[in-house]
Amino acid sequence: MPEGHTLHRLARLHQRRFAGSPVRVLSPQGRFSEDAALVDGRVLVKSEAWGKHLWHHYESGLVVHVHLGLYGAFTEAAVPMEPPVGQVRMRMVGAEFGTDLRGPTACEVLHPPQVAAIEARLGPDPLRKDADPDKAWKRISASKTPIGALLMDQAVIAGVGNVYRAEVLFRHGIDPDRPGRGLSRDEWDALWADLVALMKVGVRRGKMHVVRPEDDHGDPAYAKDRPRTYVYRRAGSPCRICGTPVAHSVMKGRNLFWCPSCQPS
Structure with a gap:
């Protein structure tokens, strides 16, 4: 999607x-x-x-x-x-x-x-100038739901899909299963700022560039016309940072990817 x-x-x-x-x-x-x-x-x-x-x-x-x-x-x-x-x-x-x-x-x-x-009915959109990240934080900080599910809930944050969900959590070392209320405010502020920056790049370039330049090497992207990802659609492949096999599960009907070492529970 x-x-x-x-x-x-x-x-x-x-x-x-x-x-x-x-x-x-x-x-x-x-x-x-x-x-x-x-x-x-x-x-x-x-x-x-x-x-x-x-x-x-x-x-x-x-x-x-x-x-x-x-x-x-x-x-x-x-x-x-x-x-x-x-x-x-x-x-x-x-x-x-x-x-x-x-x-x-x-x-x-x-x-x-x-x-x-x-x-x-929609949550704040990181790409809109009128977005209020505090609105999303109020929902997240009070929720027992895993942050991996909250990021995909369009009533919490609008516009985030499976790729940005997996990649932004990896970039900040956050386990997708951690309850929303288990995040600190500093972690949320950093996640939001990163989503804003990454999604702006997506608008400008037309593709999701989520891998930092210093990590943009090794295994090719999951598809010929896509940039590299850290974990998205890389189940079983070595993590680009630590070499641990990327894990895969299903969360609320959607494929979920993460590194068990870089994103410890």
């Missing part, structure tokens, strides 16, 4: 390419046709993200809400665009660029109160 930096990167791209001008909004697939007609031809005022949610704000006050889920993706193209291929849920066409959305979990038109209700 795309993590928060991907949505912020998309929001910035769509802001540059579509905001300030009328946009054709269509649904070649047909599943979004009625909602698309509500914003078709309207001026896109602003594109922004909160966690894994993308918002397109139109001059009418209506907002297109997109959640990519596991399989959603945008495909960007220059205008004129080729005929749609496959199940295109939403097509946006501006003066010079267009984009096709396929396979999202959510693609819908909402009114501002509905947007506010969704945002009220």
